[in-house]
Amino acid sequence: MVKQDKDHKVYVLDTNVLLHEPLAYLSFQEHDVVVPMTVLEELDHIKDRKSDVSRDARVAIRGLDDVLRDATPEQMLEGVALPTLKLENHRTPSSGKLIIVNDHLFPDSISGLPGNENDHRIINCAVHLQTQYSDKKVLLVTKDINMRLKAKGAGLKYVEDYRTDQLIDDIALLTSGFKKVDGDFWQDVGECQTQQNGRYTIHEVPKSLVPDVFCNEYLIDDTNHFAARVVGYDDEHIRLKDLGVERLMHRQAWGVKPKNINQGMALDALLDTDIELVILTGPAGCGKTLLALASALEMIIEKGIYDKVIVTRNTPEIAESIGFLPGTEEEKMAPWLAAITDTLEVLHKHDESPVTSRNYIMEKANIQFKSVNFMRGRSIQNAVVILDESQNLTASQLKTIITRCGEGTKLICTGNLAQIDSNYLTPVTSGLTYIVERFKDFEGSATINLNGVVRSRLASFAEENL
Numbered sequence: 001m002v003k004q005d006k007d008h009k010v011y012v013l014d015t016n017v018l019l020h021e022p023l024a025y026l027s028f029q030e031h032d033v034v035v036p037m038t039v040l041e042e043l044d045h046i047k048d049r050k051s052d053v054s055r056d057a058r059v060a061i062r063g064l065d066d067v068l069r070d071a072t073p074e075q076m077l078e079g080v081a082l083p084t085l086k087l088e089n090h091r092t093p094s095s096g097k098l099i100i101v102n103d104h105l106f107p108d109s110i111s112g113l114p115g116n117e118n119d120h121r122i123i124n125c126a127v128h129l130q131t132q133y134s135d136k137k138v139l140l141v142t143k144d145i146n147m148r149l150k151a152k153g154a155g156l157k158y159v160e161d162y163r164t165d166q167l168i169d170d171i172a173l174l175t176s177g178f179k180k181v182d183g184d185f186w187q188d189v190g191e192c193q194t195q196q197n198g199r200y201t202i203h204e205v206p207k208s209l210v211p212d213v214f215c216n217e218y219l220i221d222d223t224n225h226f227a228a229r230v231v232g233y234d235d236e237h238i239r240l241k242d243l244g245v246e247r248l249m250h251r252q253a254w255g256v257k258p259k260n261i262n263q264g265m266a267l268d269a270l271l272d273t274d275i276e277l278v279i280l281t282g283p284a285g286c287g288k289t290l291l292a293l294a295s296a297l298e299m300i301i302e303k304g305i306y307d308k309v310i311v312t313r314n315t316p317e318i319a320e321s322i323g324f325l326p327g328t329e330e331e332k333m334a335p336w337l338a339a340i341t342d343t344l345e346v347l348h349k350h351d352e353s354p355v356t357s358r359n360y361i362m363e364k365a366n367i368q369f370k371s372v373n374f375m376r377g378r379s380i381q382n383a384v385v386i387l388d389e390s391q392n393l394t395a396s397q398l399k400t401i402i403t404r405c406g407e408g409t410k411l412i413c414t415g416n417l418a419q420i421d422s423n424y425l426t427p428v429t430s431g432l433t434y435i436v437e438r439f440k441d442f443e444g445s446a447t448i449n450l451n452g453v454v455r456s457r458l459a460s461f462a463e464e465n466l
Contacts, residue, residue, distance in 0.1 A: 127155055266278070284418075313372065
């Protein structure tokens with residue numbers, strides 16, 4: 001059943017790995033992948049639920065069926081060759097197998113865990129394989145921390161998290177989108193080439209000053225005067241767009257002015273039509289939604305650059321209840337997008353009738369509320385798309401939305417990694433973290449971490465102390 005090659009490993013997959021990435025078994029091309037019968041049973045129960053993971057369960061089942069469809073029962077137990085992956089125009093030959101194991105046949109006494117729980121059966125299966133193939137490295141792969149602890153306690157030598165889509169090990173390593181240089185930046189520069197590009201000045205400085213920059217990263221220093229954005233670089237030089245702190249702090253959109261330098265950098269990126277993707281991260285109350293919406297209104301109503309605003313967000317744990325809300329799709333989405341309507345009222349709180357102004361602006365800017373569930377298959381043109389609460393989305397869900405954006409569309413993703421509602425995501429595995437790292441060196445994207453709470457003194461204290 002299992003190859004006897006010394007370096008050949010045996011991976012036992014837990015159900016949550018296939019829910020996290022339905023085709024995860026393809027990541028182990030040169031090794032054997034074991035899917036216990038209990039995992040298939042759990043996928044079967046989940047696929048019919050009215051929840052956000054039911055689709056992933058169905059995709060996993062269909063994927064397994066594609067590999068095993070023509071296999072006989074004997075071949076399934078022996079193992080069926082994993083499909084060959086095509087990576088960057090090169091086909092990587094697969095030497096691994098996909099094996100279905102009937103873990104119900106193994107005695108519970110192997111691991112010592114009671115056999116009435118699915119997690120225990122899967123651990124039991126891994127321990128049994130470890131005993132059966134003592135010369136092999138048998139690994140249980142699960143995203144359940146408690147299950148990893150129990151597996152080690154039951155005698156399993158190797159237990160791992162599934163990390164192929166995890167680009168960083170610690171959320172503290174996630175880029176903030178800007179760097180603060182110690183002291184006075186220009187003191188260390190010396191001579192540099194400078195050219196005028198329209199209203200802006202472009203400087204070319206040695207890369208040795210800031211060696212690890214990326215496209216559209218902002219640079220500031222301790223003088224509170226210097227601010228620039230990286231617009232290009234090579235092995236020797238960095239091209240900087242000179243912005244200046246004073247100019248950033250005087251940027252405004254729809255009457256909103258930045259309250260700190262982070263918001264100034266965010267507004268600069270939001271109002272730049274050459275940047276098609278802006279990712280705003282930070283704690284509750286730092287102004288993510290306010291800046292995104294104000295910039296959208298400025299570019300649509302005042303400047304006429306885009307035609308409409310599409311506001312969308314994930315609806316965690318309410319996929320089964322959204323259909324029972326009365327009205328159209330937008331009316332069903334209204335409770336989940338109250339943050340947008342609240343923000344519109346804040347932007348017009350000094351008007352004689354804020355509610356009337358809000359309704360007028362919603363019509364004037366053609367603001368549409370859409371559920372992420374219904375974005376698949378669309379092609380969005382000449383619009384500003386605001387993806388709110390994007391920390392609750394997986395990388396594949398975010399890919400679905402980003403690939404919907406057609407010509408002349410700007411996507412603004414906002415999210416707070418401290419407020420993840422999904423049971424299947426953590427800050428390091430969130431799709432928001434994934435796209436921040438994947439897009440950080442893309443010339444058409446910018447990331448800004450708005451790390452200061454500006455909502456109120458109460459909100460600031462709660463963010464820091466609760």
